[in-house]
Amino acid sequence: MTDSPPPRLPLDWIAASLKRERARSGLSLSELAKRAGIAKSTLSQLEAAGGNPSVETLWALGVALGVPFSALVEPPAPSVRVVRAGQGPSVASEKAEFAATLLSASPPGARRDIYHLRAEPGAVRESEPHIPGSVEHLVVSTGRLKAGPSGEEVELGSGDYMTYRGDVAHSYEALAPGTTFVLVMQHV
Numbered sequence: 001m002t003d004s005p006p007p008r009l010p011l012d013w014i015a016a017s018l019k020r021e022r023a024r025s026g027l028s029l030s031e032l033a034k035r036a037g038i039a040k041s042t043l044s045q046l047e048a049a050g051g052n053p054s055v056e057t058l059w060a061l062g063v064a065l066g067v068p069f070s071a072l073v074e075p076p077a078p079s080v081r082v083v084r085a086g087q088g089p090s091v092a093s094e095k096a097e098f099a100a101t102l103l104s105a106s107p108p109g110a111r112r113d114i115y116h117l118r119a120e121p122g123a124v125r126e127s128e129p130h131i132p133g134s135v136e137h138l139v140v141s142t143g144r145l146k147a148g149p150s151g152e153e154v155e156l157g158s159g160d161y162m163t164y165r166g167d168v169a170h171s172y173e174a175l176a177p178g179t180t181f182v183l184v185m186q187h188v
Contacts, residue, residue: 016076032064036064037060058072083103114183114184116141129166129169135165136184139160147172153171
C-alpha cells in the first residue's frame, strides 16, 4: 500500500481569493509581491491559478493583505443557499408546541431591514444591485416564487428559505396567485 499525497487545494479558489483580497486592499501586483517578499512572477502565476503555492507563500500573502490564512484557502461560499421547508436544523420547546429553526445568523456589524411582500403572477420584478456587501434573505409565506441572482434563480414554495448576494442584479417572480414572502435585507 502506498501513501498518496494529501489532496491539493484547488488553485482556482486561491486565485480568486488572492484577486479579491488584492482588489479590496487596493494593492498592485508589484506592491503585494514586495510586501509579501515573493517574486511578482510567482504572485502573477498564483492569480492565474497556476503554480504550487506553499503554506509559507500563502501565509506571507495573507499577512501582506491583512487577512487570515483561511481567507485565501477556504472554499468559496455558495452564491445561493436554500433551506427547504421542514429541512433546517430545529430546536423544539419542552413546554409548548413550538420549534425554532435558525435560517441565518447576523454577522457582527450588520444592519438588517425586514419587509413583507406580496406578488402576483404576470411580471418579473427586476432589481438592480444594492450597495456593496448587501445580502438578501427571503422566506416564502404563501404561494410559489422564483427568485435569486440573474441566471441563478430558484423556485421556492411555502416555508422555503433562500439567501443570496443582493449587490448583484436579481429578480422576484410570483408563480402562484397570492404569493407572499418575508425579505430581510442585510447590509454590512
